[in-house]
Amino acid sequence: MMKLSKRLQTIADRVTPGSRTADIGSDHALLPVYLVQSGRVPSAIAGELNTGPYQAACKAAASAGLTAVIAVRQGDGLCVLHPGEADTVTIAGMGGSLMADILEAGRLSGKLEGVRELVLQPNVGEEFVRRWLVRHGWTLTDETVLEEDGRFYEVLHAVLMPSEESDNAGLYDPSFLNKPASQTELWTNWLYRMGPHLLRQPTLTLHKKWEHEIGKLERILAQMAGSDTPDARAKEAEFRMEIAQIQEVLACTPTDKPSSN
Template identity: 65%
Template sequence: MIKLSRRLQSIADRVTHGSRIADIGSDHALLPVYLVQSGKCPSAIAGELNKGPWQAAVKGVAEAGLRHAIDVRHGDGMSVLQAGEADTVTIAGMGGSLMSMILETGWLEGKLAGVQELVLQPNVGEDIVRRWLVERGYALQHETIMEEDGRIYEVLHAAVLAEADAHNESLYDPSFLPLHFTEQEGKELLYAMGPLLLREPSEWLIRKWELELEKLGRICGQMSQSDTPEAREKEAAFRREMSAIREVLGCLPTVRPSSN
């Protein structure tokens, strides 16, 4: 059986046993191969737009002896999927804006009909993906944050629930944090930092936002060299953002270092 990276393994761990998956932007189809080899999924669709990775996926699936169970398809986003073909959709390794566009196109075209869960790993723009999930009535079930090769990643697992609206309203209620913000400001922070990640903070969550503070500090330092009103305004906005992040981090419970 192939061995996945920590990032891909975190995605695989969230896929429901027995589900048919469609991996959009599958690259070399490592995730579908692993899920079928391990017996977790009976079948898979691996969709890939770029010709080189698509050819590598076709070869890898054939070498694994899984052409009967994994259909490697060449196409853009959700164009490779038909309604009712998958129970789970996985998308990983792209920005949250692009990921949300792919999901929205699939939603509008009916490609997500019958899909019961989404396992998503945006490289950036996680807040955009969380907003899309809420807008389209998916209930966030789990959030995972980890480090791999010097980068920090988040994996979001969302499912179709009859009571999704009530679930999301409770999930994005910021009252569990003792913050000095309006309710809307608190919600914005939950979208950005992760409502479940903040409820069970880890060392990697803290590290991610410490790095963000360092980046924003550098930007503010550069902007302070300019005398334009626009620069002053942007610097003030960034400093307000930094203050909000510090306040959130300051009210989280102490995190024990990971043994990993």
């Protein structure tokens, strides 16, 4: 059985055993092959838009002897699905804005019919995904942040719940940060950006990720130091405010013990 990267293994571990799974943007179909080989799922769909990765996915499924239970399909986003044929959808390795667009297009076209679980790994822009989930009745049940090869990744797990059972309002309530009620909107936005579960159970990896983000902002500020234009000054003030707010959130969410996840 193939060995997955830490990132893909984290995604695989969050797929509910026994679910029919569709991996969108599957690249070389590593995740579907592993899920079926390991016995975690009975069948899978590997969707890929680009011809090269699509052909590689076909080859991977054939090499594993799994063409009877892994359907490799070429197409854009969730268009490779038929309504009702998947219980779980996984999407990984793209920006959060694009991921939210794919989910929305799938929702509008009925491709998410029957899907009850989403496992999502946006490379950037996680807040776009979290906001899409809330708007459309999905409850974020778990999220984790990991570091691999010098990069940070967040993996989000969401399930579709009846509205009376969903607790999104409570999940994105920033009162645990102990900020003034007048600043609720500001800190709610940071929960969407940094992750409500991640901030409630902070880890060293989470802090390391956001300290890395602060470092990037500081480098940008250093590059802007020679410019005195009004636009540059306004952007500089914006970046300094962003750094201060990140630091303030991290100060409100100290880690109690060493943890890498």
